[in-house]
Amino acid sequence: MDPNLRRTIILDNYQNPTNKGLIEDEGYIKLNTNNESCIDEFDFQIKIENNIIKDIRFDGEACAISTSSASIMIKTLIGKTIDEALNIINNYENMIDEKEYDSNILEEANVYDEIYKQPNRKKCALLSWSGLKSVLIKHNE
Amino acid sequence: MNIREEFPMLDKNIIYFDNGATTFKPKMVIDSICDYYTNYCSNAHRGDYNISLKTDMMYEGARKKIKDLINSSRAEEIIFTSGTTESINMVIESFFKNILKENDEILLTKSEHASNLLPWFELCKKINCKVKYIELDSDYKVTMGNVISAINENTKVISLAHITNVVGDIRPIKEICEYAHSKGIYVIVDGAQSVPHMKVDVTDLDVDFLAFSAHKMCGPTGIGVLYGKYDLLNEMTPYKLGGGMNASFSSNGEIEYKSLPHRLEAGTPNIAGAIGMGAAADYLKVLDLDKIREYELKLREYLVRKLKEIDNIEVYNENSESGIVAFNIKNVFSQDTAIFLNDYNICVRAGNHCAKILKEELEIKNTCRISLYFYNTKEEIDKLISVLRNSDTLYQQIL
Numbered sequence: 359m360d361p362n363l364r365r366t367i368i369l370d371n372y373q374n375p376t377n378k379g380l381i382e383d384e385g386y387i388k389l390n391t392n393n394e395s396c397i398d399e400f401d402f403q404i405k406i407e408n409n410i411i412k413d414i415r416f417d418g419e420a421c422a423i424s425t426s427s428a429s430i431m432i433k434t435l436i437g438k439t440i441d442e443a444l445n446i447i448n449n450y451e452n453m454i455d456e457k458e459y460d461s462n463i464l465e466e467a468n469v470y471d472e473i474y475k476q477p478n479r480k481k482c483a484l485l486s487w488s489g490l491k492s493v494l495i496k497h498n499e
Numbered sequence: 500m501n502i503r504e505e506f507p508m509l510d511k512n513i514i515y516f517d518n519g520a521t522t523f524k525p526k527m528v529i530d531s532i533c534d535y536y537t538n539y540c541s542n543a544h545r546g547d548y549n550i551s552l553k554t555d556m557m558y559e560g561a562r563k564k565i566k567d568l569i570n571s572s573r574a575e576e577i578i579f580t581s582g583t584t585e586s587i588n589m590v591i592e593s594f595f596k597n598i599l600k601e602n603d604e605i606l607l608t609k610s611e612h613a614s615n616l617l618p619w620f621e622l623c624k625k626i627n628c629k630v631k632y633i634e635l636d637s638d639y640k641v642t643m644g645n646v647i648s649a650i651n652e653n654t655k656v657i658s659l660a661h662i663t664n665v666v667g668d669i670r671p672i673k674e675i676c677e678y679a680h681s682k683g684i685y686v687i688v689d690g691a692q693s694v695p696h697m698k699v700d701v702t703d704l705d706v707d708f709l710a711f712s713a714h715k716m717c718g719p720t721g722i723g724v725l726y727g728k729y730d731l732l733n734e735m736t737p738y739k740l741g742g743g744m745n746a747s748f749s750s751n752g753e754i755e756y757k758s759l760p761h762r763l764e765a766g767t768p769n770i771a772g773a774i775g776m777g778a779a780a781d782y783l784k785v786l787d788l789d790k791i792r793e794y795e796l797k798l799r800e801y802l803v804r805k806l807k808e809i810d811n812i813e814v815y816n817e818n819s820e821s822g823i824v825a826f827n828i829k830n831v832f833s834q835d836t837a838i839f840l841n842d843y844n845i846c847v848r849a850g851n852h853c854a855k856i857l858k859e860e861l862e863i864k865n866t867c868r869i870s871l872y873f874y875n876t877k878e879e880i881d882k883l884i885s886v887l888r889n890s891d892t893l894y895q896q897i898l
């Protein structure tokens with residue numbers, strides 16, 4: 359990916375994140391994610407209906423990589439079934455961990471395909487995705 | 500000889516401004532540890548042969564050096580621990596848990612480090628005592644007036660950092676001790692950020708307990724000290740039990756403990772660590788802690804002045820009198836700033852610095868922290884300032 363385009367997408371999602379701000383609604387599952395290795399902290403709200411992710415919202419204070427990846431995750435996963443979402447998340451985690459993955463399903467999340475070059479940022483890129491994965495797995499049980 | 504040449508870490512083209520987290524070590528400290536492992540490695544207090552006698556002498560010699568560093572009246576008042584955190588946990592578990600009762604109050608502040616908060620929270624759950632907070636003034640400082648107004652008839656302990664690790668303010672410990680003692684209140688001081696940077700005289704301050712770590716004062720990691728007044732330490736029930744701390748025991752469970760300080764140091768101690776800490780105390784003595792403090796304050800003044808010349812920098816603790824400076828680039832998350840500075844080999848810490856409830860006072864959760872030491876220079880600050888002046892391209896650079 360062109361470095362300028364990558365930067366523009368990340369920066370845009372950091373400065374104008376999707377669905378930032380929580381709402382009062384009992385229909386949402388709540389999730390707090392703490393990054394044990396740093397200071398990022400997010401609260402998420404997830405609405406699932408008929409096995410489809412209807413909405414995800416988040417709030418919190420975090421670095422550019424964490425915030426933008428939460429925003430991009432939200433755009434990528436809304437409208438997907440739980441199984442589709444888990445598949446996307448698994449592929450995303452593989453990308454960050456430098457394993458084999460399917461870039462065709464990652465949409466905008468492909469912007470983090472070179473984050474492995476900065477090992478200290480990997481956890482920032484994974485924070486939201488791993489948190490959401492745990493919610494979806496729990497929901498599936 | 501130039502001080503900087505004595506630190507192997509300082510020839511690596513790194514600008515190190517995270518001395519509140521840990522400090523670099525001079526060669527003489529590193530050598531003292533290698534010397535023990537290379538030339539007389541053996542256990543302490545087992546002096547049946549020459550190298551063990553030497554170890555014993557060096558280990559107890561280190562205790563004496565620490566005693567002199569903080570001007571305690573006897574070496575038995577120096578208990579080696581793994582560091583400040585263990586020292587504070589030990590005094591709470593082995594002393595205060597035994598004497599505090601339901602509804603007794605412990606005075607802390609919201610700018611304390613986690614190690615001076617969490618053990619108290621747990622104690623409160625166990626025995627129903629209560630944590631109260633001394634109010635901070637507009638510079639986040641502790642004033643005598645606020646200490647006095649926080650005290651009531653239930654107050655039994657005041658536990659404070661001498662210098663806090665985020666704001667870097669210095670607490671009026673001597674005055675606090677004088678007032679507290681007149682009311683029968685104990686005072687514990689977390690000296691992790693003060694003992695390395697200024698003369699801390701436990702006799703003059705009259706503190707009941709003082710906790711500090713070697714690695715923040717040019718010494719090795721994994722070793723620190725709990726100082727306590729002899730009579731108070733003598734009342735402590737051992738925190739750990741085992742070898743080295745008992746005089747005798749029998750199969751029916753009767754134990755006779757050794758006298759201080761060994762009673763409170765069960766198991767083979769961190770011998771190499773203690774020897775390294777002793778060497779660090781020697782090193783600071785030669786440099787002179789009064790001169791270290793004077794130099795750091797000048798450096799701080801220069802740093803704050805230069806930071807304030809940059810429009811988009813916000814400094815949070817302009818009026819503190821220590822080498823700790825907390826700042827942010829406006830509208831940039833602290834960690835992104837730290838990562839940007841890392842591109843120039845400048846090490847600063849980003850985050851809440853283990854003071855997670857300070858945000859309630861500071862109204863900002865995370866900051867970049869510069870913590871200076873005597874080996875930092877104006878030239879290093881100039882380099883930092885020039886990088887910060889050109890931070891417009893920060894995100895282009897780090898993303």
